[in-house]
Amino acid sequence: MTQTDPNRVLIFDTTLRDGEQSPGATMTHEEKLEIAQLLDEMGVDIIEAGFPIASEGDFAAVSEIAKQSQNATICGLARANFKDIDRCWEAVKHARSPRIHTFIGTSPLHRAIPDLTMDEMADRIHDTVTHARNLCDNVQWSPMDATRTEWDYLKRVVGIAINAGATTINIPDTVGYTAPEESADLIRQLIAEVPGAEDVIFATHCHNDLGMATANSLAAVAGGARQIECTINGLGERAGNTALEEIVMALKVRHDIMPWSTGVDTTRIMNISRRVATVSGFAVQYNKAIVGKNAFAHESGIHQDGMLKNAETFEIMRPADVGLTETNIVMGKHSGRAALRSKLNNLGYELADNQLNDMFVRFKALADRKKEVFDEDLVALMRDTAVEV
Numbered sequence: 001m002t003q004t005d006p007n008r009v010l011i012f013d014t015t016l017r018d019g020e021q022s023p024g025a026t027m028t029h030e031e032k033l034e035i036a037q038l039l040d041e042m043g044v045d046i047i048e049a050g051f052p053i054a055s056e057g058d059f060a061a062v063s064e065i066a067k068q069s070q071n072a073t074i075c076g077l078a079r080a081n082f083k084d085i086d087r088c089w090e091a092v093k094h095a096r097s098p099r100i101h102t103f104i105g106t107s108p109l110h111r112a113i114p115d116l117t118m119d120e121m122a123d124r125i126h127d128t129v130t131h132a133r134n135l136c137d138n139v140q141w142s143p144m145d146a147t148r149t150e151w152d153y154l155k156r157v158v159g160i161a162i163n164a165g166a167t168t169i170n171i172p173d174t175v176g177y178t179a180p181e182e183s184a185d186l187i188r189q190l191i192a193e194v195p196g197a198e199d200v201i202f203a204t205h206c207h208n209d210l211g212m213a214t215a216n217s218l219a220a221v222a223g224g225a226r227q228i229e230c231t232i233n234g235l236g237e238r239a240g241n242t243a244l245e246e247i248v249m250a251l252k253v254r255h256d257i258m259p260w261s262t263g264v265d266t267t268r269i270m271n272i273s274r275r276v277a278t279v280s281g282f283a284v285q286y287n288k289a290i291v292g293k294n295a296f297a298h299e300s301g302i303h304q305d306g307m308l309k310n311a312e313t314f315e316i317m318r319p320a321d322v323g324l325t326e327t328n329i330v331m332g333k334h335s336g337r338a339a340l341r342s343k344l345n346n347l348g349y350e351l352a353d354n355q356l357n358d359m360f361v362r363f364k365a366l367a368d369r370k371k372e373v374f375d376e377d378l379v380a381l382m383r384d385t386a387v388e389v
């Protein structure tokens, strides 16, 4: 499966599968349908809607998402056995564009679990990918723990999967072990050395155990990957998966050095981030890139002053690009006169310089007692002052 635009990167969202595997992040059926609809509307290319054999609930959710989806390809996960693959197909077959994603752990540690020899596993991969391809034209195959799999064996099994009909080869960094240069080289070498690699799309699927998931995913794209697997808010097991919002905003903001594009409407990011946080019960950390409460907030006087003069002084993205109405100027003990004047102006107060000086003293005294001074606090302070406005 070759793409027409060589710089287009497909966004594969797995919030509803890998994200939901996060302990405690379970979502209800209705919540999953709602998130899937938001993903579909925002322009995600492939939605991994669940693991159909895992439970009746997962099967029902994947089937419904497949029926409701208007644009995205709908994918389900299946282990490397016919029963899983058949169940997955039963759920995704309703989609306008269905995909079966089948996987098996190929590293020495993972091979030991089903206790298969290298040859036995190679045969299993051939048989299961062939079976999936007989059901569906669109088959993704993943060697789980690829980044800790012996190079020669990885090359061999990727070749087998391609031969058996896989259309996407996903290279998971299951335990977040790789580093950017290695991630790029791995994809580059697979594309260069595996026969038939030019006929499939290579995907990257990174976990964030060392905080490098976004960097590793972007490096994989530099190496030739054209599908990035990610989740909203980076939801996922342990330290999570690559965060969708980081990928699409990095590609948008640094298009000068990373000339790849996605089909995602970034103005929908904040809304879906909040919905995923609410339904999963996983609050977003305040300083999380792109979607954290503080990502567009400024408290220090120097920053606020700079922001009031020119937003680009301390912001590389416009809040509107991610669906926020405005930058958040947080009033606290580090804030300066310029920010106080601007806040008061917005609240309808025009102060002369001596009046502002008086208010500033009162404001600082309050800010020393409170973490954040809200608009209501400023209005109360104005009422309590002798300042005539």
Ligand code: KIV
Pocket: 018, 103, 142, 143, 144, 145, 170, 172, 173, 174, 175, 205, 207
């Ligand atoms: O992290 C991983 O290896 C996975 C696979 C199932 C693709 O999530």
Ligand code: ZN
Pocket: 018, 172, 174, 205, 207
């Ligand atoms: Zn994963």
